Amino acid sequence: xxxxxEAGYEFWNPIIWxxxxxxxxxxxxxxxxxxxxxxxxxxxxxxxxxCGEEVPEAEQRYVRGxxxxxxxxxxxxxxxxGVVRPHTGVVNDYVIWFVAVTAISAIVLFIVExxx
Amino acid sequence: xxxxxAHSSILIIAVTLATAFLTPLVGIASKRAxxxxxxxxxxxxxxxxVALARDxxxxxxxxxxxxAAAPDLTIPGGAIVPVRIxxxxxxxxxxxxxxxxxxxxxxxxxxxxxxxxxxxxxxFYTLLLLMAAGMFGMVFTGDLFNLFVFLEITSISGxxxxxxxxxxxxxxxxxxxxxxxxAVASLMILFAIGLLYSQYNLLNIGAxxxxxxxxxxxxxxxxxxxxxxxMKLGGVPLHMWLSDTYSVAPASIPALLIxxxxxxxxxxxxxxxxxxxVTLDQSVAGWIIIIVGLLSMFVGVTMAIRQTxxxxxxxxxxxxESGFMLVGLGVGLAVLADPGALDAFGTMAxxxxxxxxxxxxxxxxxxxxxxxxxxxxxxxxDLNQMCGLGHTMKLTSVLFLLGALASAGIxxxxxxxxxxxxxxxxxxxxxxxxxxxILVSILTLAVFxxxxxxxxxxxxxxxxxxxxEVPRPMVAAMIVLAAGIIFFGLFPxxxxxxIVQPATDALVNQGVYIDAIMGAVP
Numbered sequence: 001x002x003x004x005x006e007a008g009y010e011f012w013n014p015i016i017w018x019x020x021x022x023x024x025x026x027x028x029x030x031x032x033x034x035x036x037x038x039x040x041x042x043x044x045x046x047x048x049x050x051c052g053e054e055v056p057e058a059e060q061r062y063v064r065g066x067x068x069x070x071x072x073x074x075x076x077x078x079x080x081x082g083v084v085r086p087h088t089g090v091v092n093d094y095v096i097w098f099v100a101v102t103a104i105s106a107i108v109l110f111i112v113e114x115x116x
Numbered sequence: 117x118x119x120x121x122a123h124s125s126i127l128i129i130a131v132t133l134a135t136a137f138l139t140p141l142v143g144i145a146s147k148r149a150x151x152x153x154x155x156x157x158x159x160x161x162x163x164x165x166v167a168l169a170r171d172x173x174x175x176x177x178x179x180x181x182x183x184a185a186a187p188d189l190t191i192p193g194g195a196i197v198p199v200r201i202x203x204x205x206x207x208x209x210x211x212x213x214x215x216x217x218x219x220x221x222x223x224x225x226x227x228x229x230x231x232x233x234x235x236x237x238x239x240f241y242t243l244l245l246l247m248a249a250g251m252f253g254m255v256f257t258g259d260l261f262n263l264f265v266f267l268e269i270t271s272i273s274g275x276x277x278x279x280x281x282x283x284x285x286x287x288x289x290x291x292x293x294x295x296x297x298x299a300v301a302s303l304m305i306l307f308a309i310g311l312l313y314s315q316y317n318l319l320n321i322g323a324x325x326x327x328x329x330x331x332x333x334x335x336x337x338x339x340x341x342x343x344x345x346x347m348k349l350g351g352v353p354l355h356m357w358l359s360d361t362y363s364v365a366p367a368s369i370p371a372l373l374i375x376x377x378x379x380x381x382x383x384x385x386x387x388x389x390x391x392x393x394v395t396l397d398q399s400v401a402g403w404i405i406i407i408v409g410l411l412s413m414f415v416g417v418t419m420a421i422r423q424t425x426x427x428x429x430x431x432x433x434x435x436x437e438s439g440f441m442l443v444g445l446g447v448g449l450a451v452l453a454d455p456g457a458l459d460a461f462g463t464m465a466x467x468x469x470x471x472x473x474x475x476x477x478x479x480x481x482x483x484x485x486x487x488x489x490x491x492x493x494x495x496x497x498d499l500n501q502m503c504g505l506g507h508t509m510k511l512t513s514v515l516f517l518l519g520a521l522a523s524a525g526i527x528x529x530x531x532x533x534x535x536x537x538x539x540x541x542x543x544x545x546x547x548x549x550x551x552x553x554i555l556v557s558i559l560t561l562a563v564f565x566x567x568x569x570x571x572x573x574x575x576x577x578x579x580x581x582x583x584x585e586v587p588r589p590m591v592a593a594m595i596v597l598a599a600g601i602i603f604f605g606l607f608p609x610x611x612x613x614x615i616v617q618p619a620t621d622a623l624v625n626q627g628v629y630i631d632a633i634m635g636a637v638p
Contacts, residue, residue, distance in 0.1 A: 012527075012532075012533065012536055012608070014527065014528035014533070014605060014606045014607075014608070015606070017527050017528050018528055018606070021528075058503070058504070058574075058575035058576065058577055058578065059577060059578070061575065062503045062504075062574040062575060063569075063570075063574075064499070064500040064503075064570065065424050065498075065499025065500050065502065065566060065567070065569075065570030065571070066424045066499065066500045068566045068569060068570060069421060069562070069566060072421070073422065076418075079418070080418075080422065083415060083418065083419065084419075084422075086353065086356065087356050087359075087419070088356075089356075089360060091292070091293045091296045091297065091357070093356070094293070094296075094297055094354070094356050094357050095296070095297070095300050097353050097354055097356070098297075098300060098301070098304075098343060098344075098347050098354055101343050101346070101347075101353060101354055102304075102339060102340060102343040105339045105342065105343055105404060106335075106336065106339040108400070108404065109335055109338075109339060109397070109400060109401075109404075110335070112397065112400045113335070113397070
């Protein structure tokens with residue numbers, strides 16, 4: 001019984017990973033400690049500066065979930081047109097898919113049997 | 117103790133069922149007494165499951181014949197085939213029992229706070245316990261007809277739980293879709309069982325496997341069983357009902373629905389590895405499962421990344437994660453008849469897939485509970501309406517991040533441990549599968565970064581400034597799953613040795629399952 005995964009050329013020891021991660025975090029902490037110490041919370045240092053313009057309210061200045069990865073969806077528009085279409089939300093369609101998949105699986109199985 | 121273990125398989129089902137029917141009676145007298153009864157009963161059931169699993173790991177298979185003079189008397193005197201209802205628990209059944217016990221207990225604890233203000237709680241807990249009993253029955257039963265019966269119990273109670281919040285129209289629609297899909301799948305399974313029974317006059321899986329001739333009717337039954345179980349587990353292209361139903365159920369129920377899907381995956385494995393086993397054309401069946409798995413991974417993740425409803429997004433991610441399990445198990449099935457390949461990578465691929473089943477239940481369950489916690493506090497599932505919740509729900513955001521990283525296969529969490537087993541073993545079968553798997557994992561990370569960015573980061577919106585963490589029982593339930601994610605991630609070797617490897621061995625060794633039933637035949 002071992003605490004790690006080791007089989008063939010697979011090897012994974014999370015404890016070694018954790019130690020490496022802790023060392024890295026310690027280094028990050030050390031670098032951070034050497035940084036500017038004059039930070040003051042809730043002063044002009046922490047307020048948003050927008051070229052002197054008035055900063056919009058929080059409600060207006062965040063990217064909504066629906067807009068994230070816009071470019072990804074725009075690039076894959078054709079793929080999404082095809083893949084979204086079957087997701088009709090109509091349960092009758094889901095049952096038709098079941099019938100189709102069963103029929104295709106049966107045909108594949110029988111063709112392979114005949115080929116042998 | 118040995119008597120308790122000898123009767124444990126039936127006790128697990130009976131105690132859960134009895135508690136289900138006691139719950140409304142006790143609930144009339146006192147809510148507190150009802151809640152205590154449910155938690156104690158499920159804790160006792162969990163204890164029995166662990167004791168049974170330990171016994172199975174140490175002493176091989178556990179057989180329980182209902183109504184026989186002795187539990188292991190599978191074939192009555194004068195008969196040559198088993199005729200009674202038989203429960204048969206091997207490594208895989210015990211593994212599934214552990215998953216069901218953990219998630220049921222967590223779901224109950226979470227629900228006690230999450231549904232505190234809802235009416236009809238007595239009915240809710242009765243249904244939840246019925247669903248748990250159905251799932252235990254599915255994974256412990258040794259015969260096909262009882263598999264169908266327990267599948268029905270699971271499906272009907274699941275549909276009622278999805279539609280529980282009748283004030284929401286989409287919940288009722290989700291419940292309706294679930295029951296239609298489940299009824300179609302169940303009826304087709306019953307038809308396939310009928311085909312097998314008409315030829316062999318047998319319903320016991322072990323006895324059927326021993327006499328299976330792989331006739332034309334057997335092949336038709338196989339195709340129907342596989343399609344029906346793939347639909348129930350949500351494999352592409354039969355997955356479309358899954359996001360419509362998981363997303364509208366009360367927060368704790370999707371965690372249970374995931375386990376119900378896995379019980380269907382268990383039934384698929386029992387059918388292909390144990391019932392058909394060596395008679396099956398494993399290469400073709402294996403490749404069909406691999407293709408369904410690949411489609412599930414890719415379509416699941418690309419649909420998930422597009423969603424703006426947090427629970428629909430997680431539901432599509434469930435489809436994707438099921439794909440990883442199917443690919444691992446498909447590779448194992450494809451090389452089952454080749455001992456060299458099975459030793460070199462087939463067993464490891466199945467280990468990865470089985471390990472991923474319990475990991476999936478933990479991290480996906482946690483993600484659903486977090487989504488439920490967000491809905492509990494702000495009353496919306498729409499990511500477009502969320503922003504900056506990390507300011508006020510710090511613990512919830514950390515728990516979400518933990519589940520998300522585990523799902524994306526980031527070390528040192530449990531998802532990484534199972535995915536690396538799948539990647540490396542599947543690579544030796546076909547490198548393309550591993551490349552697709554890694555690409556899908558990267559996309560999974562992108563999916564959850566979208567949620568984390570939209571819901572938890574950014575400025576604190578004025579309307580959410582008063583939002584607080586959810587009540588303690590809900591947090592406790594999430595922490596239990598998070599602890600499982602960390603433990604399974606840090607000590608994957610222990611989990612592999614104790615519960616995963618025996619489950620994989622049970623899949624590979626069809627003869628052991630058959631001998632446990634037919635051993636008495638001269």
